[in-house]
Amino acid sequence: MGRQMKVPHTLVLLLGMMVVALLATWVVPQGFFETSITDSGRKMVVAGTYQLVEQKEYLTPWDLLTAIPKAFAQAQDVIFFVLIVGGVLSIARATGTVDALIGRLLEKHGTKPQRLIFMVVFCFALASSTIGTAGEYIPFVLILVALCKAMKLDAMTAVGMIVAGYGIGYGVSAFNPFTVLIAQQIADIPVYSGIELRLAIFIPFVLIGFHHVWSYAKKVSQDPSKSMMIGVPCPLEGQAKPSYPKLNKRHQTILFSFIITLCVAVWGIATKGWYLYELGGLFVAWGVVIAILGKLSADETAERFIEGVSELVTTAVLIGVARGIALILEDGQILHTLVYGMSSPLSHVAAEISAVGMLVIQTFLNTFIPSGSGQAYVTMPLMVPVGDLVGVPRQVAVLAYQFGDGFSNMIIPTNAVLMGILGMAGVPYTHWFRFCLPLIGKLLLAASIVLVLAVSFGYGLDVQPIIE
Template identity: 35%
Template sequence: MAQPELNTNSALSRVKEINVFALLFAVIAIAVVLTYLIPAGEYARVDVNGRSVVDPQSFTFIESSPVKPLGLVNSVHTGMVEASSIIFFVLIIGGTFGILTATGAIEALIVTLSRKLQNQEKWLIPIMMFFFAMGGTLMGMAEETIPYIAIMIPLAIALGFDALTGAAIVLVGASVGFTSAIMNPFTVGVAQGIAELPTFSGAGYRIGVFVVMYAVSVGFVYRYAMKVKKERGYGFFGNYEGKSSADLLRSEVVLTTAHKWILTCFLINFVVLAFGVIEYGWYITEIAGLFLLLGIIIGLIGRLSANTVVDSFLKGAAGLISGALVIGVARAIVVVLNDGHILDTMLYYAATAINQVPPAFSAFGMLVLQSLVNFIVPSGSGQAALTMPIVTPLADLVGVTRQTAVLAFQFGDGISNILTPTSGYFMAGLAVAGIPWIRWVKWIWPLILTQYGIGAVAVIIAQLIGYGPF
């Protein structure tokens, strides 16, 4: 079956979005003004086991050096340069996923699973949500989920469920994985790099979070789906009123041997990645190279021509251009604060204000902060670039482990991605399903509150047990 043709741009245009670049540029301007208002100061940095750590007793005020007006625009280029390694890392991985999509392996797997589950509706929700959750937690699946909403909703309706159930299987499933971020390169990978933590370290704890988040989310969607199956009038069908999955079930799409080999290579890639990170300390350069090699291999297995491989890579990378540029523009804010020598002053005042609060509650405060920032900067990698250079030394000052600070970031970034109207891919998904945002919020808010509760408990426990390595 040909993949449903969705006009994502049209779906997005129906939503009045806050332009993230305009907001970030406004914040850069505010940061420039603050360099004239806040006294300059600095902490001494000391090297501890190869990482730069703030000496909490070393803060001193220094001569002010406010950023000149031209620095407002210069900082954007400087931010792009400083964040270039992360920007190109994101683009290379996006390009590899573009090649994977072009092979048709993901679509064939989903359609095959859907066919096999057509008469086993009780297994549809946990199995398909697990598939999308693994996509979110291993490869940062988000925008890529939108086309599959048009596959899952007709199937869910044909099995006695509704549009909310079909959309939730995709959106909630991917969100659970994206939030727990066992090996999500776009969130925990970027954030840990900025925090100078070993790449994908602390995965064991995040696996535990994944299991809890997944179980709770599946239970929430499953209970609702069973109510709809018992009483159809309880459901909501959006754009799919009266639709069935007949076309999907008659589809000629099959999971070929080549598709199976491609998916096997994809899984092997993550095994090799984990081994390289643990044994050899691989970082962004090596991980990006591994994904690029994966793209070439699956292109060969999928019998794609050289031109198709390159075009698919460019298409996949182009889909992440906006998010990649957000990383550089967000970095410009930090550039201004550093050039004006007020970042350390802000850290000093913040640390002084919360120094009497137990570190566990400081960690919870970081979760709240990241959740608020995510409303303005819905890009996970962009939010990491904006907040982690500030949160990392603050965590050192108030006694919160850096790994816990990253955990607070990934919860604050991930949970609200299927709630806030500034999340573009989420709003596009609702538009495809024909589900009004208010209707979705009324349905999803108990689960969102539960997930925030899980996140808060996980962050506090992480701090209490010294979740690290540091």
């Protein structure tokens, strides 16, 4: 049997990209666009002003090494926000609220496969869309596998429900703090602006995911021989049925406090200009409320918080290193050259086609940068000026980033959450690839249509920065 290809660790890929970026600064022509200052004080390139530098400067390997701590410093607000949210969500899990909510959902809809599949895809997509949950779904894998087994379905159906919800939620996110908020901040447009369109397309995309999973589950239910899992051992063989806590009044109160927290966040962003520092403080406050309502001791709350933070340390590191790639491109004076090179071919086609081209680029790059926040830092500094030059509104560029990041997360082997879910469910990646690829095709086609229409109807022009 031949050797299987081993996918390098994401950190290795990012560091490799930093090395490639450094080498690129030695061979790619260095140049720049003239810039103007937007009304918010950020720099924005001016179309048609690209020119080469008079004297080329070379970065050294030492510049590569120092770029890493510099990048961490520049991305510190995002890094610490991610860690805080992770810690607070861990406190919420410790109260049993998340388990009880999912358990209640399964209890109510578990005997009706069609309804169950829709509710799981919908609820997981909603959670990912609003607060960016992903790894939190891993504990529910075996519960769903057991339920599917009881309904004479297979583990592929269980994984399909989870991953379809997770990927679609990220792809059409209304206000995911790890993707939408960061990308819009980099694009210099108001955070959470354009939410009407994202809310409007949420249900249609969820229905695409539901239809794909249900069509497969229906075939397996009618003819078990059509299951993709034939011959693959089930991880629950010989194990007792998983259990989950009942949803009591304490859990309901904690869920209500979360809704209140979200409302306060939306109010603060809309009326007070809140951003990561204020939102981080709000999540800390919610964590204290959770601990009190959940009757957790101070020590247990601290332990759970640290546990949640530690689970997201990898994500935080990837965000910092990903920022380092853009930093090298900037210091090496080739960032604008890449923008010019990317915008040149796109400038020969309609802006609608350029928007679809951005989706293709984002989808491809997500293979190497599966972190949504990290991808925003790498790609948005390129996509925003490209959009400015070819007539694609920044809001549309952000939407193309969301689609490319979220949907491809469902299939790329560098996504740690996906591989963890597949591993727990006992689903081989090759089997999952065959199941998921048609779904990715459907979603990308629908996303392309949305992008074309968004450009045609001027989506985002109302918040496009004004040059002084």
